[in-house]
Amino acid sequence: xxxxxxxxxxxxxxxxxxxxxxxxxxxxxxxxxxxxxxxxxxxxxxxxxxxxxxxxxxxxxxxxxxxxxxxxxxxxxxxxxxxxxxxxxxxxxxxxxxxxxxxxxxxxxxxxxxxxxxxxxxxxxxxxxxxxxxxxxxxxxxxxxxxxxxxxxxxxxxxxxxxxxxxxxxxxxxxxxxxxxxxxxxxxxxxxxxxxxxxxxxxxxxxxxxxxxxxxxxxxxxxxxxxxxxxxxxxxxxxxxxxxxxxxxxxxxxxxxxxxxxxxxxxxxxxxxxxxxxxxxxxxxxxxxxxxxx
Amino acid sequence: xxxxxxxxxxxxxxxxxxxxxxxxxxxxxxxxxxxxxxxxxxxxxxxxxxxxxxxxxxxxxxxxxxxxxxxxxxxxxxxxxxxxxxxxxxxxxxxxxxxxxxxxxxxxxxxxxxxxxxxxxxxxxxxxxxxxxxxxxxxxxxxxxxxxxxxxxxxxxxxxxxxxxxxxxxxxxxxxxxxxxxxxxxxxxxxxxxxxxxxxxxxxxxxxxxxxxxxxxxxxxxxxxxxxxxxxxxxxxxxxxxxxxxxxxxxxxxxxxxxxxxxxxxxxxxxxxxxxxxxxxxxxxxxxxxxxxxxxxxxxxxxxxxxxxxxxxxxxxxxxxxxxxxxxxxxxxxxxxxxxxxxxxxxxxxxxxxxxxxxxxxxxxxxxxxxxxx
Numbered sequence: 001x002x003x004x005x006x007x008x009x010x011x012x013x014x015x016x017x018x019x020x021x022x023x024x025x026x027x028x029x030x031x032x033x034x035x036x037x038x039x040x041x042x043x044x045x046x047x048x049x050x051x052x053x054x055x056x057x058x059x060x061x062x063x064x065x066x067x068x069x070x071x072x073x074x075x076x077x078x079x080x081x082x083x084x085x086x087x088x089x090x091x092x093x094x095x096x097x098x099x100x101x102x103x104x105x106x107x108x109x110x111x112x113x114x115x116x117x118x119x120x121x122x123x124x125x126x127x128x129x130x131x132x133x134x135x136x137x138x139x140x141x142x143x144x145x146x147x148x149x150x151x152x153x154x155x156x157x158x159x160x161x162x163x164x165x166x167x168x169x170x171x172x173x174x175x176x177x178x179x180x181x182x183x184x185x186x187x188x189x190x191x192x193x194x195x196x197x198x199x200x201x202x203x204x205x206x207x208x209x210x211x212x213x214x215x216x217x218x219x220x221x222x223x224x225x226x227x228x229x230x231x232x233x234x235x236x237x238x239x240x241x242x243x244x245x246x247x248x249x250x251x252x253x254x255x256x257x258x259x260x261x262x263x264x265x266x267x268x269x270x271x272x273x274x275x276x277x278x279x280x281x282x283x284x285x286x287x288x289x290x291x292x293x294x
Numbered sequence: 295x296x297x298x299x300x301x302x303x304x305x306x307x308x309x310x311x312x313x314x315x316x317x318x319x320x321x322x323x324x325x326x327x328x329x330x331x332x333x334x335x336x337x338x339x340x341x342x343x344x345x346x347x348x349x350x351x352x353x354x355x356x357x358x359x360x361x362x363x364x365x366x367x368x369x370x371x372x373x374x375x376x377x378x379x380x381x382x383x384x385x386x387x388x389x390x391x392x393x394x395x396x397x398x399x400x401x402x403x404x405x406x407x408x409x410x411x412x413x414x415x416x417x418x419x420x421x422x423x424x425x426x427x428x429x430x431x432x433x434x435x436x437x438x439x440x441x442x443x444x445x446x447x448x449x450x451x452x453x454x455x456x457x458x459x460x461x462x463x464x465x466x467x468x469x470x471x472x473x474x475x476x477x478x479x480x481x482x483x484x485x486x487x488x489x490x491x492x493x494x495x496x497x498x499x500x501x502x503x504x505x506x507x508x509x510x511x512x513x514x515x516x517x518x519x520x521x522x523x524x525x526x527x528x529x530x531x532x533x534x535x536x537x538x539x540x541x542x543x544x545x546x547x548x549x550x551x552x553x554x555x556x557x558x559x560x561x562x563x564x565x566x567x568x569x570x571x572x573x574x575x576x577x578x579x580x581x582x583x584x585x586x587x588x589x590x591x592x593x594x595x596x597x598x599x600x601x602x603x604x605x606x607x608x609x610x611x612x613x614x615x616x617x618x619x620x621x622x623x624x625x626x627x628x629x630x631x632x633x634x635x636x637x638x639x640x641x642x643x644x645x646x647x648x649x650x651x652x653x654x655x656x657x658x659x660x661x662x663x664x665x666x667x668x
Contacts, residue, residue: 005546005549009542009545009546012542012545013542016538110370111370112368112369112370112371113368113369113370113371113397114368114369114370114371114372114373114375114535114561115370115371115561115564118587123568123572124572125571125572125574126571126572126573126574127572128572128573129545129546129548129549129572129573133572202538205538205541205568206537206538206541206564206565206568207568208537208564210535210537210561210564211368211535211561212532212535213535213536213537213538213561215532215535215536215538215539216532217538246542247542250525250542250543250546251546253525253526253543261498261529264528264529
């Protein structure tokens with residue numbers, strides 16, 4: 001019973017990480033740093049609530065989250081690919097832009113700088129804390145399936161091969177006729193859509209948008225991407241590990257065995273330990289962050 | 295006029311640059327950078343010229359000017375920022391004072407919001423939230439003729455535990471949250487009936503621990519062998535707006551057997567209400583009446599009379615009776631309390647309500663003293 005509750009909570013926490021980390025893997029494999037996941041998630045969370053509010057259907061929210069994430073990703077892609085901006089700087093700019101824009105739109109549409117009204121979502125009232133409540137949510141299924149789907153996309157399709165090629169050696173890829181810029185645009189757009197879905201899960205699970213509600217989850221997804229050595233399956237496992245650590249933190253704090261500040265550290269300490277010892281050397285895609293070389 | 299002079303200076307500047315040699319990207323970049331800096335400079339100067347019209351001294355008269363700076367969360371939080379807004383708005387209508395609101399963004403410009411208002415010669419500057427404590431203390435010293443008020447101002451103590459009084463032009467508007475929390479703690483234990491009750495705090499800090507301490511004392515007053523599952527969403531101010539975390543903590547507490555959870559966590563608590571809906575259990579709101587957040591699932595709310603405190607401070611400024619110092623608003627002053635109205639009366643049995651009223655009288659009369667620290 002306790003184990004089941006632990007697993008259900010781990011999965012609940014992991015869903016937004018899984019969706020965003022899948023996007024992170026695709027983007028970084030194509031050579032573009034995915035520092036922007038946080039911004040995509042926040043944008044997706046807002047557009048999901050906005051569309052769900054005006055249409056009354058959470059499915060419209062899901063579609064809007066995909067679009068919202070994609071729009072932010074497009075801005076990032078244009079600045080980093082077309083104008084060859086420094087990816088770290090552009091990435092930070094996108095994140096700040098997403099924070100400011102969502103707050104402005106929150107004000108504009110819902111006349112609050114804190115949170116939106118309640119909207120339709122997927123969770124059912126009175127469904128409890130177990131797996132039953134989870135599995136009626138289609139975004140949970142998406143989060144579970146996104147990892148094998150990403151692995152298939154990257155390793156079993158011509159598009160995946162091209163993504164990996166432009167991330168490792170864009171010049172070589174270009175010399176055999178791969179449209180480097182176009183492949184990268186597509187990869188970044190896809191990452192925006194996936195992270196946007198992660199944001200939609202967060203917002204629709206709460207039935208509302210709250211200012212800054214992603215609270216660093218995009219960065220945890222990025223950490224999982226790197227921790228998983230840019231492999232979708234390993235990144236997915238990393239997401240589950242981070243989520244399990246967070247669950248442990250919540251359960252342990254309740255028991256009052258340890259001071260809260262100490263318990264708060266668990267997920268981060270785990271990340272450092274794992275990165276330093278278990279994973280071994282992390283080798284990034286060779287052309288990551290170097291879009292100027294073409 | 296000034297603006298044009300500057301932009302022509304900019305173009306002549308650009309002309310005096312060495313012509314870019316082909317192959318050296320360095321000069322190209324430098325020139326672009328210089329151009330960018332120039333444009334920013336022009337915009338900056340233009341804004342400087344645009345500013346004075348807004349900062350003009352209001353026409354002299356006996357109207358009182360009040361400036362309010364909100365905390366993170368801002369207006370529309372259905373909580374204490376909105377409370378402060380209501381109080382100031384009421385003062386605007388009833389007392390005819392002029393009120394200006396500033397809503398700071400990400401932390402850093404909180405102090406500058408207060409400073410701007412003080413520099414513009416406001417009669418009273420109000421900072422909403424304990425986070426303004428240090429900034430208000432500093433500014434009150436720098437602007438000794440301006441009056442300041444801090445909602446939830448946290449009074450410092452020296453190393454002997456003696457209270458350091460705030461500057462004489464600063465009113466610390468404090469609430470005895472522990473007293474209100476005590477009553478909802480007793481209510482949670484009496485209604486929950488499961489020997490376990492929950493508490494979700496925002497940022498782990500002395501202010502929120504005050505809620506927890508009072509709550510726990512109230513729980514143990516009516517149920518000595520009850521356990522309080524107390525958890526915090528984090529150790530930074532961000533912990534006040536992480537509803538995802540709030541929902542997970544609440545789900546875990548409900549799952550461990552709590553039937554009622556009291557939250558003191560700002561927007562994070564919205565997640566607690568979601569968890570209550572999802573598990574068909576009860577939650578207790580904070581600061582304002584939060585019944586509308588989850589009708590049928592909100593047992594009551596521990597309310598703080600931020601509106602009255604803000605209104606009082608403005609009224610005193612207008613009447614000329616404003617004095618600095620520490621103002622405590624407790625149960626006796628109606629500064630804190632709990633909601634009992636037609637919405638939630640069906641959730642609270644009459645005998646439980648009678649018991650709470652008895653406890654309230656005991657606290658007001660001083661027969662029960664509620665601890666404010668763990």
